Amino acid sequence: MTLGSDDALVSGEATAAPRAGENRRHIRTATPSRLVRLSSGPLGLVALKGANSALTAVTNFVLAYVLVRSIGLESYAVIASLLAVAALVVQSDLGITGLTFFKLRSHYLAGSAASAASPDDQDLVVTIVTLYIAVGLAAVLVLGLALAAGVVQVGIYALPYLLVFAGAVCALPRMVLRVVINARDGFVWTEVVDLVRRSALLAATLAMLPGLSFTSYSAISLVIWMGAIGALLWLARIHGFALRPGALRNGVRLLRAEIRGVGATVLLSLVDFFIGVFPYYLLAASRDAAAVVTFDMFYKVTRFAVMSYLIGAESVLPQQTRAMHDADAAGLIGATAKGIMIGLLPMSAGIIAIAVFGEQIFGVILNHAGIISPVMRIAICAMFVFLLVQTTCQIVLIGIGKFEALARRSCLTFAVMVVISTLMVLFDWTTDRFIVAYVIVYGAGSLLYARALYVVVRALREANELDKRAERP
Known part of the structure; x- marks a missing residue:
C-alpha cells in the first residue's frame, strides 16, 4: 500500500522561502481538518448512501438484463457462480475489517481526532491492505491458470470471466480502506468514491446495449475498480495513514497479536x-x-x-x-x-x-x-x-x-x-x-x-x- 508521506509533497522545494514553506505546511495540516468537518454532515451522508444504494440496484439488474440477452442464461449462471467464488475470496478477510474499524474508531474517539493515526495503527493498516492485494492477485492467478489448463470449462468467454472475477476480488482491499477512512469520520468521502465508481460501472453496463462487447466491458469494469482503490489510498493518506519505513515488519507483528484474539x-x-x-x-x-x-x-x-x-x-x-x-x-x-x-x-x-x-x-x-x-x-x-x-x-x-x-x-x-x-x-x-x-x-x-x-x-x-x-x- 503506497500511501506516500508528507515529505513527498514538498520534494524539490527545500530552497523555497521560509514563509512559503510555512504556508504550504499550513495548507497540508488544514486540508485534512477541513475534509473531516465536511464529512461530518449527516444529511449529506444519508443522501450519498441513498444514491449509492439506488445505483447498486440499478446496475445489478441492468447488468443481468443485458447479459442474459447478450450471452444467454447459461453463461449468466456461470458468472453468478464465479462471483460466488469471488465472494469466498473476499471472505478471507475473516472479519478483520470489522475488528480494525472497532479498534481504530476507539483510538480516534479516545482523543487522537486532531492528529494522524498512531504509528502502530498506520503500520497495521499498511500490512492488512498489502496482504489483501496479494490475496486478490493470487486468486486471479489461480483462476487464470485453471482457465488456461482447461480445468474450468467456460467456452469462449474465458477472458471476460477472468476480468469480471478480478474486479470482484478488488472488493477485498476496498473493504479495509473504507473502514480505515470511516474510523476517522471519513464516511462521506468513502461514499463519494463509491458513487463515482458505481456511476462509471452503470455507464459501462449501459454501453453494452448499443454494442460494447462483453470483453471490453469486463476490462473497463476492472479499470474502474482499480481507480476506486487508488482514490481510497489517497483518502487514507490525508486521514492520517502513511507508509513508514519498517511498516510491514511491525504490521505483521501487530497483526499476529491481533489474530490470536x-x-x-x-x-x-x-x-x-x-x-x-x-x-x-x-x-x-x-x-x-x-x-x-x-x-x-x-x-x-x-x-x-x-x-x-x-x-x-x-x-x-x-x-x-x-x-x-x-x-x-x-x-x-x-x-x-x-x-x-x-x-x-x-x-x-x-x-x-x-x-x-x-x-x-x-x-x-x-x-x-x-x-x-x-x-x-x-x-x-x-x-x-x-x-x-x-x-x-x-x-x-x-x-x-x-x-x-x-x-x-x-x-x-x-x-x-x-x-x-x-x-x-x-x-x-x-x-x-x-x-x-x-x-x-x-x-x-x-x-x-x-x-x-x-x-x-x-x-x-x-x-x-x-x-x-x-x-x-
Missing part, C-alpha cells in the same frame, strides 16, 4: 458468509441453471435491501459509537431508532414493488416468465423485514465490538441452516420450499440479533442508574 471475529465472518451464499453452491450442485438464477435474483434483491438499510444504519453509526464511548444509553437508543426509521422507507417500497409488480419486473430482467414464482416473491418480501432487523442491530454491535455475542447467534442460525439443507437433499425439496425454510430460519436469527442489542442497552441503563445513585449525597 479474534476467534469470535473470524467465526462470525465465516458463518455470516456461508449463511448468505451457501445456497449458490448447494443449488449449483444440482446442475439446474434455473435454480441458480432463481437464487441469484433472490440474493441480489435481498442484498439490495441490505444496501438500502445501510443508508440508515451506517449514517447513525458515528452517533452510536460516540454514545457507547460516552456510556449514553439514551443516545444509543435514539440513534438506532433513527436508523430504523430511515430503513422503513426502502423496506416498504421494496415490499410493494415485489408484491405488486414482481412478476413483470423479473420477467423483463430475465427475459423469461415464471422463473421467480409467487412463493419466491412472498419469501423475498418477508426477507426484507428480517434483514432490516438484523442489519440495524448487526452494524452497531460490530461497531462497538460485540463479536462474541454475534458469533454465538450466527452459529446457532447456521446450524439450523445445515439441517434444512440436509432435508432438501434427503426429501428432494423444490427450490421454493428450500427458500421458504431458509427465510424462516433467517428471521428467527434476526430476532437473536435484536436480543443482543437489547442486552447492551439494558447494561448501559443499569450502569447509568448506578452512576446516578453514586452521585447522590
Whole structure:
C-alpha cells in the first residue's frame, strides 16, 4: 500500500522561502481538518448512501438484463457462480475489517481526532491492505491458470470471466480502506468514491446495449475498480495513514497479536458468509441453471435491501459509537431508532414493488416468465423485514465490538441452516420450499440479533442508574 508521506509533497522545494514553506505546511495540516468537518454532515451522508444504494440496484439488474440477452442464461449462471467464488475470496478477510474499524474508531474517539493515526495503527493498516492485494492477485492467478489448463470449462468467454472475477476480488482491499477512512469520520468521502465508481460501472453496463462487447466491458469494469482503490489510498493518506519505513515488519507483528484474539471475529465472518451464499453452491450442485438464477435474483434483491438499510444504519453509526464511548444509553437508543426509521422507507417500497409488480419486473430482467414464482416473491418480501432487523442491530454491535455475542447467534442460525439443507437433499425439496425454510430460519436469527442489542442497552441503563445513585449525597 503506497500511501506516500508528507515529505513527498514538498520534494524539490527545500530552497523555497521560509514563509512559503510555512504556508504550504499550513495548507497540508488544514486540508485534512477541513475534509473531516465536511464529512461530518449527516444529511449529506444519508443522501450519498441513498444514491449509492439506488445505483447498486440499478446496475445489478441492468447488468443481468443485458447479459442474459447478450450471452444467454447459461453463461449468466456461470458468472453468478464465479462471483460466488469471488465472494469466498473476499471472505478471507475473516472479519478483520470489522475488528480494525472497532479498534481504530476507539483510538480516534479516545482523543487522537486532531492528529494522524498512531504509528502502530498506520503500520497495521499498511500490512492488512498489502496482504489483501496479494490475496486478490493470487486468486486471479489461480483462476487464470485453471482457465488456461482447461480445468474450468467456460467456452469462449474465458477472458471476460477472468476480468469480471478480478474486479470482484478488488472488493477485498476496498473493504479495509473504507473502514480505515470511516474510523476517522471519513464516511462521506468513502461514499463519494463509491458513487463515482458505481456511476462509471452503470455507464459501462449501459454501453453494452448499443454494442460494447462483453470483453471490453469486463476490462473497463476492472479499470474502474482499480481507480476506486487508488482514490481510497489517497483518502487514507490525508486521514492520517502513511507508509513508514519498517511498516510491514511491525504490521505483521501487530497483526499476529491481533489474530490470536479474534476467534469470535473470524467465526462470525465465516458463518455470516456461508449463511448468505451457501445456497449458490448447494443449488449449483444440482446442475439446474434455473435454480441458480432463481437464487441469484433472490440474493441480489435481498442484498439490495441490505444496501438500502445501510443508508440508515451506517449514517447513525458515528452517533452510536460516540454514545457507547460516552456510556449514553439514551443516545444509543435514539440513534438506532433513527436508523430504523430511515430503513422503513426502502423496506416498504421494496415490499410493494415485489408484491405488486414482481412478476413483470423479473420477467423483463430475465427475459423469461415464471422463473421467480409467487412463493419466491412472498419469501423475498418477508426477507426484507428480517434483514432490516438484523442489519440495524448487526452494524452497531460490530461497531462497538460485540463479536462474541454475534458469533454465538450466527452459529446457532447456521446450524439450523445445515439441517434444512440436509432435508432438501434427503426429501428432494423444490427450490421454493428450500427458500421458504431458509427465510424462516433467517428471521428467527434476526430476532437473536435484536436480543443482543437489547442486552447492551439494558447494561448501559443499569450502569447509568448506578452512576446516578453514586452521585447522590
